[in-house]
Amino acid sequence: MHDHPTFTGPVHPSLRAIEMVAFDLDGTLIDSVPDLAHAIDCMLEQEGLAALGEARVRDFVGNGSRVLVERALAAHGLATDNLARVEQAHQSFLAHYAADPSSRTRLYPGVRECLEGLRQAGIPLVLITNKPEAFIEPLLSHFALSEHFALALGGDSLPTRKPDPAPLLFAAERLGVLPRQALMVGDSRHDIAAGRAAGFRTLAVPYGYNHGEPISRSHPDYLVDSLAELVVAG
Numbered sequence: 030m031h032d033h034p035t036f037t038g039p040v041h042p043s044l045r046a047i048e049m050v051a052f053d054l055d056g057t058l059i060d061s062v063p064d065l066a067h068a069i070d071c072m073l074e075q076e077g078l079a080a081l082g083e084a085r086v087r088d089f090v091g092n093g094s095r096v097l098v099e100r101a102l103a104a105h106g107l108a109t110d111n112l113a114r115v116e117q118a119h120q121s122f123l124a125h126y127a128a129d130p131s132s133r134t135r136l137y138p139g140v141r142e143c144l145e146g147l148r149q150a151g152i153p154l155v156l157i158t159n160k161p162e163a164f165i166e167p168l169l170s171h172f173a174l175s176e177h178f179a180l181a182l183g184g185d186s187l188p189t190r191k192p193d194p195a196p197l198l199f200a201a202e203r204l205g206v207l208p209r210q211a212l213m214v215g216d217s218r219h220d221i222a223a224g225r226a227a228g229f230r231t232l233a234v235p236y237g238y239n240h241g242e243p244i245s246r247s248h249p250d251y252l253v254d255s256l257a258e259l260v261v262a263g
């Protein structure tokens with residue numbers, strides 16, 4: 030077990046006996062909805078549909094890019110069983126998002142301190158997002174966070190994504206850590222469900238995207254207002 034020698038204060042109880050921390054990305058580390066909503070609205074404009082804006086799009090985030098696009102089309106009353114139309118809209122969204130995934134996106138307060146503190150304590154970190162893998166590296170490098178993660182998995186890296194536990198179990202096995210020695214940190218019920226199904230401990234932040242519902246309803250093992258609470262004296 031690590032002895033967490035460089036923490037400035039007491040170790041947060043969620044980290045006791047933890048040998049790997051898995052972080053969600055959107056809504057946990059980064060407030061990405063402004064860029065996601067912009068790309069959705071550009072896609073909608075191309076499809077001859079009205080923009081939805083950040084407040085609407087925020088509640089659609091959490092199950093990957095294709096479901097995000099389906100929800101945006103459904104908000105306009107369009108059936109999502111028209112696969113060709115969904116595919117075209119998805120490709121349009123991906124192209125718009127790829128053109129600018131970060132200029133309106135911000136790191137949440139406490140994130141950098143948390144990642145740096147955990148790294149200094151020698152705890153390996155992994156990133157497990159439902160967003161397509163292609164966007165992970167551009168975003169992490171934009172915020173100079175790439176070096177913190179031993180492994181990063183996207184929603185299309187494996188056959189299944191959160192709330193399925195497969196990416197969490199894959200990461201634990203890759204790092205040689207038992208599920209009960211791992212902590213899943215996220216903002217959505219899909220993170221908590223995946224963490225629980227994988228046998229990880231779970232910790233939630235309340236400020237992200239959870240389809241408009243309080244994350245406390247998912248009964249995470251821990252809830253913190255800021256990730257800084259993991260590494261500073263409380």
Ligand SMILES: O=C(O)COP(=O)(O)O
Nearest residue numbers: 054055091092093158159
């Ligand atoms: O892309 C999404 O739907 C959500 O991504 P996340 O898993 O990083 O929150």
Ligand SMILES: [Mg+2]
Nearest residue numbers: 053055056216
């Ligand atoms: Mg999230």
